[in-house]
Amino acid sequence: MSSFKPKLFTTLKGYTKQQFISDATAGVIVGIVALPLAIAFGIASGVTPEKGIITAIIAGFIISFLGGSRVQIGGPTGAFIIIVYGIIQQYGTTGLAIATIMAGFILIFMGLAKFGSLIKFIPYPVVVGFTSGIALLIFSTQIKEFFGLRISKVPSEFYEKWIVYFQNFASINYYVLGIAVMALLIMIFWPKVTHRIPGSLIAIIITTIIVQIFHLPVDTIGSRFGEIPSNLPSPSLLEFHLSDIKNLIAPATTIAILAAIESLLSAVVADGMIGGKHRSNMELIAQGVANIASPLFGGIPATGAIARTATNIKNGGRTPVAGIIHSITLLLIMLFFGSYAKLIPMATLAAILVIVSYNMSEWHAFKSLLKSPRSDVIVLLTTFFLTVIFDLTIAIEIGMILAVLLFMKRMAEVSNISIITNELEDEDEKSDPNSIEKRIVPKGVEVFEINGPFFFGAATKFKEQLKIVENPPKILIIRMRNVPAIDATGLQLLRELYNDSKKNGTHIILSGVHTQPLYAMTQAGIFDLYGEENIHGNIDDALDRAREILGLPKLGRPKDFIPTVRREMNNKN
Numbered sequence: 001m002s003s004f005k006p007k008l009f010t011t012l013k014g015y016t017k018q019q020f021i022s023d024a025t026a027g028v029i030v031g032i033v034a035l036p037l038a039i040a041f042g043i044a045s046g047v048t049p050e051k052g053i054i055t056a057i058i059a060g061f062i063i064s065f066l067g068g069s070r071v072q073i074g075g076p077t078g079a080f081i082i083i084v085y086g087i088i089q090q091y092g093t094t095g096l097a098i099a100t101i102m103a104g105f106i107l108i109f110m111g112l113a114k115f116g117s118l119i120k121f122i123p124y125p126v127v128v129g130f131t132s133g134i135a136l137l138i139f140s141t142q143i144k145e146f147f148g149l150r151i152s153k154v155p156s157e158f159y160e161k162w163i164v165y166f167q168n169f170a171s172i173n174y175y176v177l178g179i180a181v182m183a184l185l186i187m188i189f190w191p192k193v194t195h196r197i198p199g200s201l202i203a204i205i206i207t208t209i210i211v212q213i214f215h216l217p218v219d220t221i222g223s224r225f226g227e228i229p230s231n232l233p234s235p236s237l238l239e240f241h242l243s244d245i246k247n248l249i250a251p252a253t254t255i256a257i258l259a260a261i262e263s264l265l266s267a268v269v270a271d272g273m274i275g276g277k278h279r280s281n282m283e284l285i286a287q288g289v290a291n292i293a294s295p296l297f298g299g300i301p302a303t304g305a306i307a308r309t310a311t312n313i314k315n316g317g318r319t320p321v322a323g324i325i326h327s328i329t330l331l332l333i334m335l336f337f338g339s340y341a342k343l344i345p346m347a348t349l350a351a352i353l354v355i356v357s358y359n360m361s362e363w364h365a366f367k368s369l370l371k372s373p374r375s376d377v378i379v380l381l382t383t384f385f386l387t388v389i390f391d392l393t394i395a396i397e398i399g400m401i402l403a404v405l406l407f408m409k410r411m412a413e414v415s416n417i418s419i420i421t422n423e424l425e426d427e428d429e430k431s432d433p434n435s436i437e438k439r440i441v442p443k444g445v446e447v448f449e450i451n452g453p454f455f456f457g458a459a460t461k462f463k464e465q466l467k468i469v470e471n472p473p474k475i476l477i478i479r480m481r482n483v484p485a486i487d488a489t490g491l492q493l494l495r496e497l498y499n500d501s502k503k504n505g506t507h508i509i510l511s512g513v514h515t516q517p518l519y520a521m522t523q524a525g526i527f528d529l530y531g532e533e534n535i536h537g538n539i540d541d542a543l544d545r546a547r548e549i550l551g552l553p554k555l556g557r558p559k560d561f562i563p564t565v566r567r568e569m570n571n572k573n
Contacts, residue, residue: 011319026317027325045084059290059302064323066286068279097295102252107288116280125380133387135360145350148173183351222342230338263304275436444474481512511542
């Protein structure tokens with residue numbers, strides 16, 4: 001039953017004042033980061049801006065309180081924009097609320113049935129395919145607001161939308177375009193100043209002040225939606241009929257699957273960053289409860305947010321208390337400063353969503369996957385074009401079928417049953433004698449662990465997060481003890497990580513490398529690229545290598561593994 005125990009109750013044992021200060025600091029920072037995103041996601045989804053904030057408050061609190069991850073931050077995300085907008089257009093806001101609640105029950109069932117561990121094995125090309133497709137769709141929805149085009153109604157279909165844009169491009173509002181470009185430039189260059197204060201918040205403050213002082217003819221939230229309530233609404237029950245449930249089964253299932261994939265992807269990335277292991281089934285149950293509660297308060301679907309979760313970790317959050325404080329921070333902002341949100345220019349929110357769509361696009365991963373085996377490329381492109389040309393529901397349905405087929409193919413290629421069996425379990429990191437928490441990690445060293453042969457793509461997410469870190473680590477240790485096999489995608493990623501590390505001055509060490517990945521790395525030239533001295537069979541050797549680089553005394557090394565394995569490989573050859 002430990003897999004159904006929320007992480008909050010585990011982490012509160014031995015909780016210290018120092019940890020609370022770290023969690024509180026991280027929670028407040030993430031709350032500030034989440035504010036403009038929640039507003040932008042709400043508007044882009046076709047609902048009023050306060051519904052995005054309500055979702056972040058209610059769902060974010062429940063996901064942290066009941067979730068299976070130490071550091072997961074929940075709320076509205078860009079991944080839901082297109083599906084939510086489509087449901088509202090077809091079934092209205094009531095239909096969206098019913099579909100979200102149905103999705104919540106599906107997520108709870110998935111958790112109770114212990115489907116959480118299986119979802120982690122969805123092939124990375126499927127995830128990148130529909131994520132990149134969603135990013136392109138989000139970008140296409142913001143052209144009207146970014147350029148201030150005079151279009152009464154934008155078509156929902158992708159190609160029709162762009163035809164209308166080109167037909168009305170002469171109606172550009174240059175004041176709107178100027179504000180949007182200014183906001184975009186601020187968000188691009190502000191991280192060079194500091195990462196502590198989000199660039200989106202600075203962009204909102206500066207552009208709002210400029211629009212108000214000079215009375216520019218630019219639409220704002222207030223001019224488009226009116227006043228924003230500065231209080232949390234009371235929960236209300238929904239009326240529905242059996243026919244509604246029948247019609248909304250497909251959208252509800254899409255919401256549930258998307259929420260499951262996004263939340264568990266975020267949790268896997270977080271595991272690698274903190275050296276822990278989340279309880280995937282409890283995480284799904286928490287996501288389900290959050291998506292049942294959110295519509296009762298007027299909110300929209302929610303899931304785990306990778307960028308906000310990474311921000312939480314980088315600012316010291318290590319327990320669900322940080323996520324709870326993030327929700328409380330948003331509530332206080334809504335109560336005391338909500339009335340000022342109506343002054344935010346719509347063009348600024350469009351610029352924020354352009355940045356979001358760029359970050360979601362994963363074009364580095366997309367480009368890398370195009371060099372993968374043909375089966376991966378077919379799955380990637382099929383899922384991508386189905387998402388863009390048709391809709392996300394069809395893309396996920398076909399993508400899941402392709403995922404099953406590809407999963408069966410990969411399972412036939414990898415026969416390491418013990419590692420796969422371990423990956424299907426939700427073990428608490430405290431029970432792991434080789435946990436990084438039981439090791440002394442020198443200052444300036446970060447450890448990232450990759451779990452599973454099929455979810456190697458999580459490391460790509462981590463690589464993207466490294467780019468936004470103000471002070472990259474001096475040494476990055478990548479643990480691969482649970483990676484029994486590596487394919488072309490993984491090898492390409494290791495090459496990209498090495499090239500990036502040279503630019504930012506980070507030294508990379510590989511730990512826990514198994515025979516198959518070691519052989520594949522040797523054949524691809526990765527072994528010689530990293531150097532034998534930076535590839536080790538266990539974490540203790542890797543940490544000693546890090547201490548050697550930093551000029552610190554070693555703590556003792558077990559028998560060297562890599563030269564032994566390499567000698568065995570040479571003997572076989």
